[in-house]
Amino acid sequence: MSLKSYLDYLSFEKKYSQHTITAYEKDLEQFGLFLMDEYDLEIQNASYPIIRTWLALLLDQQLSSRTVNRKVAALKSYFKFLLLIEQIDYHPLSNHKSLKVSKNIQIPFSKQEVQQILNASYDSEDFESVRDLLIIELFYVTGVRREELINLRIENVNLLSRTIKVVGKRNKERLIPMLESVKFKVEAYLLLKESIETDKRPELFVTRKGDKLYPGLVYRIIKSYFSKVSQKVKTSPHILRHSFATHLLDEGADLNAVKELLGHASLASTQVYTHSSMEMLKEVHRNAHPRSKKD
Template identity: 55%
Template sequence: MENIKNKFRDYLLLEKKYSLHTVTAYLNDLGFFQVFLQHAFEDDNLIKVNYNQIRSWIVSLSDDGISNSSINRKISSLKSFYKFLLKTKQIDVSPFLKHKALKSPKKLQIPFSEKELDLVLNQIVYSDDFEGVRDKLIVDMFYTTGIRRAELINLKCHNIDLSNGTLKVLGKRNKERIIPLLPIIQNQVVVYLKERACLQRVIDQDYFFLLLKGVKLNDSFVYRLINYYFSNVSEKVKKSPHILRHTFATHLLNNGADINAVKELLGHSSLASTQVYTHSSLAELKKVYGSAHPRNNK
């Protein structure tokens, strides 16, 4: 069974081109399901699984207080595994043939306001040393480029082209895209590079953003950084890099940007993915429409 799981891992990494983080999550879900099979049915053979066993796991997860959205994510991991088994002809029929995803409420992602961004970028006093210059550039780069947290962490020095004012991003499934850099960001990059060059030791030479000890950033550091600065100006419950990405898209749409252009900047493969960001711009549109249309006061 371990051999099959290793082949599944290679399939996700090499053929589907999923990130290592995603692949690890898929394999963890598969492992938890296998443990459940052993405890509940005294048989952890993943190939011989039937839908009744899967349904028992879903009920068990629900009884443990796991949300429907989290259960759906775990089930998505299993479905990918059984699609792989079908593709490699190790099973004839997927046990998920008649499965329907559990209903889960859509969480509204509330973007930061332009005032909140102004406070973080223009009113907060950042130190003028390496860490202060880096922190402000991280916040501003999230807001002005809309890149994902993993994309920012994995930025390489050669990805930034100051002569052309562009940023090359390696997105999901190794898909590259070019994002323009505003002059204000280009200026910050120049200052940051000077500070970076003065670090006593640089271990991860290729990576653009570094910690003070000279190694690349990590997920938790970036999350804490954004949460820290926005906690000073915002009472919103969620303050994360993803909310900054959401804010980037929302503010562009509110100010008249074409949704297809926003789609390209975000690196979405389909317009449907970009349309989730339109609810805020629709609210803004309704406000403008209501105040401007002659029939509104009739």
């Protein structure tokens, strides 16, 4: 059974993101090499004890529990597919329990840190400066995922209604409102974009050479700007998305409304962002309540 058939299944049937498909492909290829080198076996012939040996090897290599669990998820998904097409008659990981992962509460950027960047002066004629600040503002104003921003097409940016249409996980589309201030920045950016392009790309954001953006560049843009105003260890596009959700909740936004804006399938995913809001409330309570003050 070719790996390509499985990857096509993930893409066209399960509607997985390209990021997930690529990660699963690498995980399966890694496990396949291990099986051939150590046991001269194909993946469909792997037993649970052999899989456990591989997982133990990964942990010996100091891989995190979260990373190992993702590799297990890739194997589970592949075996489930093999069962579906009747290439195997039992699932070797059916009773496997995932490793425990410590819950790290991600700290969002403060409102002051975000405003410090967005209110800073910049060269309005420099393409990269205009693009980078628009990227940061769109992340913060709309809460989109990195992949959604990279794939955002000009035709899906409606300046008249001040909305953008993004394609999220499982190819689900959603409309997200923009602020009036962002509308004018998009218009200014599009003029600069036209001046650098030889072949006009359909995506809103491009590199200085006119090529499509890529994940590493977007990550570097966020890190470059926020490392100047924030002492946080992690400065990434996801932290900006996290900040978007947390700041909305801090200002009293309805949890279900935030869920729709983020494109979450379940409310449980959105509730993760309430932790930061609760920490802020605890701080206010601790500082203001008479009983918390020491003599």
